Amino acid sequence: MNAISSDLRTQAGAAVKINNVSKTYETRGKDDVHALDKVDIDIAPGSFVAVVGPSGCGKSTLLSLMAGLIPLSTGEILIDGQAIRKPHPKVGVVFQTDLMLYWRNVIDNVLLPVEIKHQDRARYKETAAALLEQVGLKGFENKMPSELSGGMRQRVAICRALIQEPGLLLMDEPFGALDALTREQMIMDLQAMWGRVRNTVLFITHGIDEAVFLADRVLVMSPRPGRIDLDLTIDLPRPRQWTGIHENKGFQHYVRQIRETFEAKGVLVEH
Amino acid sequence: MAKRSAWRESLVETLAAPVMAIAIIVIWQVSVPLLGLSEFVLPTPSLIAKRLVTDFHLLATNSVYTAFEVVAGFGLGVFIGIPLALAIFYWRPFERAMYPMLVALQTIPKIALAPLLVLYLGYGWGPKIALAFLISFFPIVISTVVGLQSLDKGLVNLVRSMGSNEWQTFFKIRLPAALPSVFGGFKVAISLAVIGAIIGEYVAAEKGLGYLQLQANARFDTALNFATVVVISVLGVALYFILSLIESRFVFQRELAK
Ligand SMILES: Nc1ncnc2c1ncn2[C@@H]1O[C@H](COP(=O)(O)OP(=O)(O)O)[C@@H](O)[C@H]1O
Ligand SMILES: [Mg+2]
Numbered sequence A: 001m002n003a004i005s006s007d008l009r010t011q012a013g014a015a016v017k018i019n020n021v022s023k024t025y026e027t028r029g030k031d032d033v034h035a036l037d038k039v040d041i042d043i044a045p046g047s048f049v050a051v052v053g054p055s056g057c058g059k060s061t062l063l064s065l066m067a068g069l070i071p072l073s074t075g076e077i078l079i080d081g082q083a084i085r086k087p088h089p090k091v092g093v094v095f096q097t098d099l100m101l102y103w104r105n106v107i108d109n110v111l112l113p114v115e116i117k118h119q120d121r122a123r124y125k126e127t128a129a130a131l132l133e134q135v136g137l138k139g140f141e142n143k144m145p146s147e148l149s150g151g152m153r154q155r156v157a158i159c160r161a162l163i164q165e166p167g168l169l170l171m172d173e174p175f176g177a178l179d180a181l182t183r184e185q186m187i188m189d190l191q192a193m194w195g196r197v198r199n200t201v202l203f204i205t206h207g208i209d210e211a212v213f214l215a216d217r218v219l220v221m222s223p224r225p226g227r228i229d230l231d232l233t234i235d236l237p238r239p240r241q242w243t244g245i246h247e248n249k250g251f252q253h254y255v256r257q258i259r260e261t262f263e264a265k266g267v268l269v270e271h
Numbered sequence B: 001m002a003k004r005s006a007w008r009e010s011l012v013e014t015l016a017a018p019v020m021a022i023a024i025i026v027i028w029q030v031s032v033p034l035l036g037l038s039e040f041v042l043p044t045p046s047l048i049a050k051r052l053v054t055d056f057h058l059l060a061t062n063s064v065y066t067a068f069e070v071v072a073g074f075g076l077g078v079f080i081g082i083p084l085a086l087a088i089f090y091w092r093p094f095e096r097a098m099y100p101m102l103v104a105l106q107t108i109p110k111i112a113l114a115p116l117l118v119l120y121l122g123y124g125w126g127p128k129i130a131l132a133f134l135i136s137f138f139p140i141v142i143s144t145v146v147g148l149q150s151l152d153k154g155l156v157n158l159v160r161s162m163g164s165n166e167w168q169t170f171f172k173i174r175l176p177a178a179l180p181s182v183f184g185g186f187k188v189a190i191s192l193a194v195i196g197a198i199i200g201e202y203v204a205a206e207k208g209l210g211y212l213q214l215q216a217n218a219r220f221d222t223a224l225n226f227a228t229v230v231v232i233s234v235l236g237v238a239l240y241f242i243l244s245l246i247e248s249r250f251v252f253q254r255e256l257a258k
Helices: A002-010 A059-066 A106-110 A112-116 A121-134 A150-162 A180-197 A208-214 A249-264 B002-035 B045-054 B056-090 B092-106 B110-121 B125-149 B153-161 B166-203 B209-218 B222-250
Strands: A016-025 A033-043 A048-052 A074-079 A091-094 A168-172 A200-205 A217-221 A228-233
Touching (some): A033 A074, A059 A074, A059 A168, A059 A200, A091 A150, A106 A112, A112 B166, A121 A150, A180 A208, A217 A249, B056 B125, B056 B209, B056 B222, B092 B125, B110 B125, B110 B166, B209 B222
Antiparallel strands (some): A016 A074
């Protein structure tokens, strides 16, 4: 257990460079959708970057491009200096829905990436059990996803993304489908987990508070076509305490800045 | 108290069907003599049961023929239907070309082809297997295509993000997710294949349960005819049961997951 967590600690976060990236969806018979417009982001290894923006502004598009799932229209994305054209082995992804393979039990779901990369399952079984224990799922290894709550399934999905110690973890509104209380717990758990792992994280959300609480840096995107309107460094000491964070002056200051950016773009309108 | 009535409720539920069946058989048994019906018109259940025992060998040998026709027709349906479904799923032009034709063919009552099949394939196994195949083929193709198409696109993106190639995506995601639907189609198909084989035997045959029924009719042996109906039903149920067994071993039902 201790050996495992110190193992995870030593893994290096990947460096990400996004240069002049645009994406236009060409749909047959319909108008093209200009989803992303000339985005530049430079992410330091081991930093936690949150992206907030209104629905449909191209957040998922950005994530799919970084995951190598869809082709770029212009520009380039470099992960540890390597241009992304197809999924990169050092990238793990957590999607908005837990996407459990419902015919597999928990541990076999977590080991899926290992199988797909034709690596030794036995070797990773211990890592999987340790990860599950860290998210409070010890003893659930052989349960089917249907026996778990939504929050537990999303925890399994996070373990699955972390099993091969990805240098870059991409998360697309991972708590969006959860109830408010579960979401709060997951926010705290994610901070604790990342505190041990310290890889590079790109975390997409539309929760301003969770973005500020979790991230070293918050990027605010404009409505479509998505651009980076604000690049905000969050200078709050870690570990951060979720309880009472909303009363914290520094936190309030960051939240206000993000809200003002949205208001300026007409994303948030007061009546 | 509440526990006891719940227990009673579940007892009633499990016994409802057998009790109903026994009641019908008893009413049948007593009403035949009461109504003065001759055994050529309506034999009693006990007489049918007796014939099942005395004519066991005759029924068994003919069952083997029919069972072979059913399994061969169904097997052919699987071996041609599954690759066809895969081609339809993976190759869009093929889907465009094939799907309308399949649906059009499905509007032909396969039974109506039986005399033609005899004309082309003779009096042996051929037309029965062909009919069992034709009638079971469509549900196999459709349920497989539907099963493959109903997959959550998110799952495909998930495994692609892990570096999965299409081969792996198929075996790790597409196939397991499609299996419940595929087996649903198999179960419909096997029941239909029994009908196909029996109809084939009605048209022209020298063996099989359908043939046995025609023979019984010719000899006014209504009890044997009924006994054969019982055996045909048992054959259908047995084949269905075997498929269910395979299914419960290899297929995880989504409904259980909800
Ligand atoms: N495959 C696609 N084809 C065409 N348009 C798409 C596709 N995926 C997303 N879009 C469009 O691109 C825009 C950005 O989508 P998305 O990246 O999902 O936004 P977000 O995740 O920020 O809500 C939306 O207008 C959406 O409708
Ligand atoms: Mg999205």
